[in-house]
Amino acid sequence: MNELLRRILFLPPQASAASVGIDHLHFFVILTTILVSSVAGVVAVYFMARYRRRRRDQPTPHLEAPRWLEATFVIVPLSFFLLWFRIGFGQFVEMTSPPADAMDVYVTGKQWMWKFAYPDGPSGLEVLRVPEGRPVRLLLTSRDVIHGFFVPAFRLKQDALPGRYTQTWFVATKPGTYPVYCSQYCGTSHSRMRAAIEVMAAGDFDRWREEEKRGRALQRDTALGAADDQPRASDMVALGRRLAESEGCLKCHSVDGSPHIGPTWLDLYRRTTTLADGTTVLADEAYLTESMMDPRAKQVRGFPLTMPSYAGKLGAPETAALVEYIKSLRASVVPAPAGGPVYEQTGGP
Numbered sequence: 554m555n556e557l558l559r560r561i562l563f564l565p566p567q568a569s570a571a572s573v574g575i576d577h578l579h580f581f582v583i584l585t586t587i588l589v590s591s592v593a594g595v596v597a598v599y600f601m602a603r604y605r606r607r608r609r610d611q612p613t614p615h616l617e618a619p620r621w622l623e624a625t626f627v628i629v630p631l632s633f634f635l636l637w638f639r640i641g642f643g644q645f646v647e648m649t650s651p652p653a654d655a656m657d658v659y660v661t662g663k664q665w666m667w668k669f670a671y672p673d674g675p676s677g678l679e680v681l682r683v684p685e686g687r688p689v690r691l692l693l694t695s696r697d698v699i700h701g702f703f704v705p706a707f708r709l710k711q712d713a714l715p716g717r718y719t720q721t722w723f724v725a726t727k728p729g730t731y732p733v734y735c736s737q738y739c740g741t742s743h744s745r746m747r748a749a750i751e752v753m754a755a756g757d758f759d760r761w762r763e764e765e766k767r768g769r770a771l772q773r774d775t776a777l778g779a780a781d782d783q784p785r786a787s788d789m790v791a792l793g794r795r796l797a798e799s800e801g802c803l804k805c806h807s808v809d810g811s812p813h814i815g816p817t818w819l820d821l822y823r824r825t826t827t828l829a830d831g832t833t834v835l836a837d838e839a840y841l842t843e844s845m846m847d848p849r850a851k852q853v854r855g856f857p858l859t860m861p862s863y864a865g866k867l868g869a870p871e872t873a874a875l876v877e878y879i880k881s882l883r884a885s886v887v888p889a890p891a892g893g894p895v896y897e898q899t900g901g902p
């Protein structure tokens with residue numbers, strides 16, 4: 554049934570864990586609307602014949618529907634709408650909540666190509682290789698305009714924005730190669746802004762990563778013409794540390810937990826931070842990037858707002874490197890519970 558409907562509706566293969574549920578909701582909505590509109594059409598044609606005007610002077614009777622009938626016509630469609638909304642909202646929450654053990658991949662969009670980088674290398678890849686059956690989190694950004702990262706076979710679509718990070722995740726379920734498109738009109742070659750995701754059996758992927766760590770695959774991919782426009786991410790922490798000094802971050806932020814002008818970077822990543830207006834925010838990649846680009850957006854309680862904006866001063870790779878450096882600053886390496894460790898921000902300096 555699932556496969557039949559998928560073919561009738563010309564949908565791409567279902568190659569991620571989320572895609573089946575999304576398609577089932579799609580089928581539910583489309584079958585209900587086809588059924589109801591067909592019944593309504595047949596009834597309309599029947600009524601046209603059955604209640605047609607037979608004489609010129611035939612009076613039109615005044616009809617008033619009973620209350621229960623009118624209520625039914627409101628409540629039944631509304632219930633279907635709310636049920637679909639409930640299912641869809643559950644799927645949305647699921648799709649925007651990456652599991653804690655997901656493998657990270659950095660995705661950079663620029664006119665007009667997609668580039669991929671693993672935190673421990675290699676980077677600048679045009680084809681993203683991922684293992685089957687394991688969660689993969691994508692951290693997306695753009696070097697110029699807004700792009701949309703779109704993988705039809707995964708039913709996955711997430712915009713990539715210049716100057717900040719967005720995230721999404723998936724579990725690939727079928728080995729194969731799947732096309733990636735750009736879903737935001739971004740210039741003359743928008744329609745040619747394509748990439749591919751290659752889903753490998755988990756064992757093959759691990760073997761490839763081992764091989765790549767010994768340098769061979771990196772050379773092969775570079776030989777295929779991938780420009781190295783992001784630093785290798787094992788070097789990203791080191792680059793981030795250098796940038797933190799050269800850009801003046803460490804004049805205000807300590808990295809050892811000691812009080813300073815700004816919040817310490819030690820254990821900052823995934824800490825729950827209280828803002829000046831009393832709300833709390835989880836310090837994830839998106840928050841850290843936003844705080845660099847627009848420090849006024851989320852001001853931390855107990856600290857003066859003296860930080861300048863780094864928008865335009867730091868490119869996407871530099872920003873990613875600083876985020877990776879902050880992520881590397883952990884007081885102790887303990888296994889993170891689901892959702893990561895949560896700390897309360899304690900006081901100001």
Ligand code: CUA
Binds near residue numbers: 665735
């Ligand atoms: Cu990038 Cu359209």
